[in-house]
Amino acid sequence: MIEEAGSAMDTFMRHYEAQVTALMARDVMQVSHTQKKQDLLAILNGLHQHHQQTCPMYANIVKANQQQDAATCLEDLPFIAVRLFKQLDLISIDNTAVFKVLQSSGTTAQQPARVYLDQATSARQSKALVNILQHTLGKQRLPMLIIDSPAIVKDPKFSARAAGIQGLAFFGRDHCYALDDAMQLNWPALEAFCAKYADQPVLIFGFTFMVWAYFIQTLIKQNKRLALPKAMLLHSGGWKKLDDQRVDNASFKQAIKACLGASQVHNFYGMAEQVGTIFVECTHGHLHVPLLAEVIVRHPYTLAPCDVGEQGIVQVLSALPSSYPGFSLLTEDLGRITSIDGCPCGQRGKTLAIDGRLPRTELRGCSDTHVAGLL
Amino acid sequence: MKSGMNKDMNSAWDKIEILAPQGLQNFSAYLSAKPMPVHDPQVLDFLAALSQALLKEPAYKQHPELVALGFWLRPAHIQQLINQPHSSRRKALGLVVHFTPANVDTMFIYSWVCSLLMGNANIVRLASAESLVKDALMQCLHNILLQPKFRELANSNVFVSFAKESPMSAQLSLCADARVIWGGDVSVLAIKALPSKPRCRDLSFADRYSAALINGDALQTDAQAQAVAELLWRDTQAHAQQACSSPRVIYWLGSAAAQQGVFQHLNTLAKPSAERNQALNHVVVSQLTQSLGDATKPLIQEAICALPVAAVQPDMLDWHLGHGMFYLVAISSLDTLLPLLDEKCQTLSYWQVERDSLLKLVEQASITGLDRVVPLGRALEFSPVWDGIDMFSSLSRSLVCL
Numbered sequence: 001m002i003e004e005a006g007s008a009m010d011t012f013m014r015h016y017e018a019q020v021t022a023l024m025a026r027d028v029m030q031v032s033h034t035q036k037k038q039d040l041l042a043i044l045n046g047l048h049q050h051h052q053q054t055c056p057m058y059a060n061i062v063k064a065n066q067q068q069d070a071a072t073c074l075e076d077l078p079f080i081a082v083r084l085f086k087q088l089d090l091i092s093i094d095n096t097a098v099f100k101v102l103q104s105s106g107t108t109a110q111q112p113a114r115v116y117l118d119q120a121t122s123a124r125q126s127k128a129l130v131n132i133l134q135h136t137l138g139k140q141r142l143p144m145l146i147i148d149s150p151a152i153v154k155d156p157k158f159s160a161r162a163a164g165i166q167g168l169a170f171f172g173r174d175h176c177y178a179l180d181d182a183m184q185l186n187w188p189a190l191e192a193f194c195a196k197y198a199d200q201p202v203l204i205f206g207f208t209f210m211v212w213a214y215f216i217q218t219l220i221k222q223n224k225r226l227a228l229p230k231a232m233l234l235h236s237g238g239w240k241k242l243d244d245q246r247v248d249n250a251s252f253k254q255a256i257k258a259c260l261g262a263s264q265v266h267n268f269y270g271m272a273e274q275v276g277t278i279f280v281e282c283t284h285g286h287l288h289v290p291l292l293a294e295v296i297v298r299h300p301y302t303l304a305p306c307d308v309g310e311q312g313i314v315q316v317l318s319a320l321p322s323s324y325p326g327f328s329l330l331t332e333d334l335g336r337i338t339s340i341d342g343c344p345c346g347q348r349g350k351t352l353a354i355d356g357r358l359p360r361t362e363l364r365g366c367s368d369t370h371v372a373g374l375l
Numbered sequence: 376m377k378s379g380m381n382k383d384m385n386s387a388w389d390k391i392e393i394l395a396p397q398g399l400q401n402f403s404a405y406l407s408a409k410p411m412p413v414h415d416p417q418v419l420d421f422l423a424a425l426s427q428a429l430l431k432e433p434a435y436k437q438h439p440e441l442v443a444l445g446f447w448l449r450p451a452h453i454q455q456l457i458n459q460p461h462s463s464r465r466k467a468l469g470l471v472v473h474f475t476p477a478n479v480d481t482m483f484i485y486s487w488v489c490s491l492l493m494g495n496a497n498i499v500r501l502a503s504a505e506s507l508v509k510d511a512l513m514q515c516l517h518n519i520l521l522q523p524k525f526r527e528l529a530n531s532n533v534f535v536s537f538a539k540e541s542p543m544s545a546q547l548s549l550c551a552d553a554r555v556i557w558g559g560d561v562s563v564l565a566i567k568a569l570p571s572k573p574r575c576r577d578l579s580f581a582d583r584y585s586a587a588l589i590n591g592d593a594l595q596t597d598a599q600a601q602a603v604a605e606l607l608w609r610d611t612q613a614h615a616q617q618a619c620s621s622p623r624v625i626y627w628l629g630s631a632a633a634q635q636g637v638f639q640h641l642n643t644l645a646k647p648s649a650e651r652n653q654a655l656n657h658v659v660v661s662q663l664t665q666s667l668g669d670a671t672k673p674l675i676q677e678a679i680c681a682l683p684v685a686a687v688q689p690d691m692l693d694w695h696l697g698h699g700m701f702y703l704v705a706i707s708s709l710d711t712l713l714p715l716l717d718e719k720c721q722t723l724s725y726w727q728v729e730r731d732s733l734l735k736l737v738e739q740a741s742i743t744g745l746d747r748v749v750p751l752g753r754a755l756e757f758s759p760v761w762d763g764i765d766m767f768s769s770l771s772r773s774l775v776c777l
C-alpha cells in the first residue's frame with residue numbers, strides 16, 4: 001500500500017518536473033498570455049491535488065471552501081493568505097526531507113513566516129531564477145558588487161535577506177561586499193573593485209532600502225562618486241521603508257546615474273514565500289510576470305478579480321513550490337495589472353505595478369497583546 | 376541630602392505626561408490628593424456637565440463611543456445607578472490607579488466614573504497609542520475640569536501617559552489603594568506582579584470574549600432578519616468588534632433558514648465603513664480556522680464574515696481581528712449550549728430566547744464564565760457590575776456601625 005502511494009507520488013513528481021522544465025524552455029518573447037495560462041493551469045491543478053494529499057492543513061482549507069476539484073481557470077484556483085505562514089507550519093513534505101527553512105522577519109514585533117524547502121523545490125527555485133534573470137543579465141557571470149555586509153550571509157539564522165543575496169550571488173563572480181560589519185561603506189574594498197572593473201560591465205545587487213540609505217545617501221553625504229558607468233543595478237524589497245524620504249523609482253534611478261554614472265537599473269518584485277518567482281522591471285520600466293507565474297489582482301472589498309488597470313490586492317501564482325502549499329498566495333500588497341501582451345519591450349504576458357502595502361489592522365478593545373503576532 | 380532626593384523623585388515623575396487636566400499642578404500633587412465623600416454633589420454636577428458636552432457638542436458626534444458614553448452619563452441614569460440600596464455606609468478607598476489597555480477603548484472611563492462616584496482620587500494611565508477618540512475625550516475632560524467649580528475634582532483626578540516599559544507603573548503601584556487593571560492577560564499579570572501596598576485591592580479585567588444566542592426558529596420574516604442584523608451591528612460596530620463584550624461567536628438555535636438574510640443585512644450595514652484590508656483579514660482568520668478541520672465555507676466574506684464552525688477553540692479567539700468576524704455555531708437545543716460556555720466567555724446576548732429558561736441554564740454552577748446575560752443590542756451597555764465585579768463596593772470601604 002505504502003509503496004503504491006509512494007510510486008504514485010514519484011509519477012506525479014516526474015510529470016510535474018517535466019512540465020516545469022518545458023515551460024521554462026519556452027520563449028518569453030513568443031508565448032502569448034492565453035497559451036501561457038493553459039500551460040500554467042495544468043501545472044497548478046496538479047500542485048493543487050498534490051498539496052491536498054500531502055498537507056493536511058491545506059486539504060482542510062480547500063475542503064472547507066469546497067474547492068477540492070481541479071479548477072477550469074486560474075482565477076478559480078484556491079489561494080492561501082500569505083499571512084498564514086506566520087501562524088501555521090504549512091508543509092507538504094516529511095520533516096526528514098526539509099533542506100532549508102526560510103524565515104522572513106518583517107518588523108521586530110512580528111512572528112516570522114516559515115517556509116519549508118526540500119532539495120527539489122530549492123533547486124527548482126534556483127533554476128527559475130536563472131531562467132528569469134538571464135533575460136535581463138545575459139549568460140555571462142559579471143563581477144559583482146553586493147550592497148550589504150558579509151555578516152548577513154554568515155548569520156546561522158537563515159533570513160530571507162541572506163537567501164536573496166545568496167540566490168543573486170550565483171549570477172556574479174569576484175564578489176565584493178560594499179558594506180562592512182558595522183554597515184559602513186568599505187572604502188578599500190570599493191576602491192579596489194572600481195579600479196579593477198571601471199570600464200567593464202559589472203553587476204550590482206542590493207535591497208532597495210539598503211542601496212538608498214547605506215550606499216547612495218553615504219556617497220551623497222561624503223560628496224563622492226564611483227565610476228561604474230557600465231554597471232547594471234538590480235534591487236528589490238519595496239519602497240515602503242523609503243516612503244518618508246519621498247523616493248520613487250524615477251528619483252532612485254536619477255541618484256544612481258549621478259553617483260555611479262550607471263543607467264541600467266532594474267527593480268524586481270518577489271517574496272520569501274515564493275523564492276525564484278520574481279517580476280523584473282524591463283527597459284521600459286514595467287515589472288513582467290514570468291512564464292512560471294501569474295498575477296491576479298483582486299478587489300479589496302469583494303476579492304473578485306479586477307480589470308486591467310484597477311488597483312487591488314495582488315495574488316501570485318507560481319509553478320515552483322512543491323514542498324509547501326504556496327503555489328497560489330494572496331499577498332498584502334496593492335498593485336495593478338498594467339498591460340497584457342502589450343509591453344513595447346517585446347516580452348509577452350502581463351505587466352504589473354506594485355503600489356504599496358495594505359494598511360495594518362488597528363487593534364483596539366479590552367485586550368491588547370494577544371493578536372499582535374498576527375499582523 | 377533630603378532636598379536632593381526630592382528633586383530626583385520630582386524629575387522621575389517628569390517622565391509622566393499629563394493629558395488632562397493640563398496646567399493645574401505638578402503630577403506629584405496628585406499622589407497626595409484627598410478623597411471626597413461618596414456621591415459628592417460636585418461629582419454629580421461634573422458628570423452632568425460631561426454628559427451634556429458629549430451629547431451636545433458637534434466635535435463628539437462623529438464618535439459613536441462618546442455619544443454612548445454621554446448618554447450613559449446623563450443625570451437620570453446616574454441617579455438610577457446610585458440609588459441602589461446599600462446595606463451599609465460607604466467611604467472612599469483613597470487613591471485608585473487605573474491601567475488601561477494599549478489600544479484605547481472608552482471602557483476604562485466607565486470604571487473611572489464608578490471610582491469617582493465612590494469619592495476616590497484617581498490616576499488614569501492611558502496607553503500612548505494614537506487615537507482620535509482618546510484625543511477628543513481628553514480635550515473634553517480638560518475643558519470641563521478647568522472650570523473653577525470643579526477645582527477639587529481637578530486636583531484629585533488626572534489622566535496621564537507614559538511608556539509601558541518605564542518604571543512609572545511600579546512607582547504608581549506602590550502608591551495605590553486600589554488598582555484597576557484593563558488589558559490582555561499578559562499585561563494584566565505584569566501589572567499584578569508589581570509590588571503594592573498590603574491592602575491594595577486589584578480589580579482585573581483581562582481577556583474575555585462574548586457570544587450571541589439567536590433563536591432561528593423565531594426568525595420568520597425579512598423584517599425580523601433586518602432587525603436582528605441591526606441589533607448585531609449595534610453590538611459590534613463600536614471599537615471594531617474588539618471590545619470584550621462584542622459578540623464574536625453566534626450560537627444559532629434551530630432553523631438556519633434565515634442565516635443568509637441576517638448576514639446579508641449586516642454586511643450592508645457594515646459596508647460603508649469597511650476598511651480596505653477588512654476582507655483580507657477575514658480570509659486570514661477564516662483560513663486559519665479552516666486549517667483546524669471543522670469549519671466550512673463562510674456564508675459571506677466581504678465587509679463582514681460569517682464562518683460556520685463546529686465549535687469554538689481557543690486559537691480561534693486569539694486569531695480574531697474584529698471588524699465583523701463571526702464564528703457561527705449551530706445548536707439544536709439550549710442544553711447543548713451549556714458545555715460550550717467556558718470561563719473566558721463574558722456576555723451572552725440573546726434574541727427571542729425565553730429569558731427564564733436561559734437564566735435557569737446559566738445559573739448552573741458548572742458554568743464558570745458568563746457574567747452578563749443581556750438582550751441582543753445591549754452587549755456594550757456598561758453596568759457598575761462588570762465581569763462579575765461590583766465596582767461600587769469594590770472601590771469603596773463598607774463601614775460597620777453597631
Ligand SMILES: [Zn+2]
Pocket residue numbers: 282283284285286288343344345346347
Ligand atoms: Zn517590458
